[in-house]
Amino acid sequence: MPGSPSEQLAATPPAATARRARISRSRDFDAVYRRGRSAAGRHLVVYAFRPDDADPGEPARLGLSVSRKVGGAVERNRLKRVLRELFVSLDPPAPPETDIVVIARAGSAEYLAERGSAALGARLGELVAKATGSTA
RNA sequence: CCCGCGAGUCAGGCAGCCGCGGGCCGCGACAGCGGCUCGAGGAAAGUCCGGACACCACAGAGCAGGGUGCUGGCUAACGGCCAGCGGAGGAAACUCCCGGGAAAGUGCCACAGAAACGACACAGCCACGCGCGUGCGCGGGGCGAAGGUGAAAAGGUGCGGUAAGAGCGCACCAGCGGUCUGGCGACAGGCCGGCUGGGCAAACCCCACCUGGUGCAAGGCCAAGUCGGGACGCUACGGGUUGCUCGCCCAGUCCCAGGUCGGCCGCAUGAGGCGCUCGGCAACGGGCGUCCCAGAUAGAUGGUUGCCCUCGACAGAAUCCGGCUUACGGCUCGCUGUCCCA
């Protein structure tokens, strides 16, 4: 394996937009909520949890929760897409082998529309750092 | 030009980089990688109707319940659509209407009003008879809708007629019945007759037609896992027939505790789209050709950069399809023109 071209592929940023890097089981969501650490902002809430059975070297997985209070289907889909994109390009990336759940609160769609994705990305970065700070 | 009316159509575009989901092909032991290709809407929305599909129920019959409601057609079906009829609105283009039955029965019609359906009483008009205080009372008669009201009052208006009056007579109008003509029909028109109605059925209801229930979290399969305790009972009771009755069938019943969070199928070729053509006023149907056109499962279309323009509305598939309704930006075509201005 070492020295092979696949090493260059692994060097590319972890694609949290891929389905492998997402939390999909309700069991996993429950674990993050119950046993993880949380950090809350005005528009977002971030939960972080490092599962015991995580594969070594596995990049951080992302789970999103955007309820109907945020807006209609178009707004919520757009918000989820933007949040996934922002999560991948976090400047200090999220620590590996960690499950992170981001909850969008009511008003976050308006925040995105008025302040832009860069502002939302900054808020996301702050909260992720705060929630994962001691475990890293 | 500008108002208005109707129909149709589009849903920012192009390019670079980084990404996401499905299918096919290739490589690979797996994870995966590479190539090609496809990837939201006219409303995907609301879930208001109708069907397909699936399971459950059903020997069967009846009742109940629910829905629809002018006519003819279209459709798999519909509460939808098309063409008409009648009515309503508008100056017009045109638009809108749950639009059967009130001589089958029941009910309601507040307030006001003499009276709200029985045309009786009340009030009133008119001659006649009797009485007296001479314009009133009494009596038996004639009379109609005149009497404030009210949403609605026993056809309306006019003329004649009379003691007073009245469809009592006449003309026109409205309604009813009969008949003729046209139309498949709703209905329209003509003639004749008699002389005439309460209203409300989106009140109960009657009539005609339709109607089993539940919904893809339907349903099928695989994997995993729990399978423990208590009470009452001995055919009385109970359960099923998802509202009831007849009928039929099943057999112990109830309570507590525990398990069920994974995956595969269903799942996308369909009452399908487009083009031409034929029938039809049209909705729609027939024929031929051609295309394959999302299929996720915490749920896919984004990020970024550049250019252009009018600076981009409403809005995101979740079993599928046909409608309805609601939200909304632009463009094209056709049609109307009362008043005002040129």
Add this chain to the structure above:
RNA sequence: UGGGGGAUCGUCUAACGGUAGGACGCCGGGUUCUGGUCCCGGUUGUGAGGGUUCGAAUCCUUCUCCCCCAG
């Protein structure tokens, strides 16, 4: 996604198709030296639009919002 229920004053609730009431707020006035109690008065788009009817909170229809159930 599918299925079901609801909306009346600031809050809780009534109302055969015929004037929208009650209780608790709240506001103003009176009584009291002051406050409370008590008395009087006020506070109203029946969620919105359209229709049936002489007349609609009520009947029909379209929409908006809220709540519940099914993993």
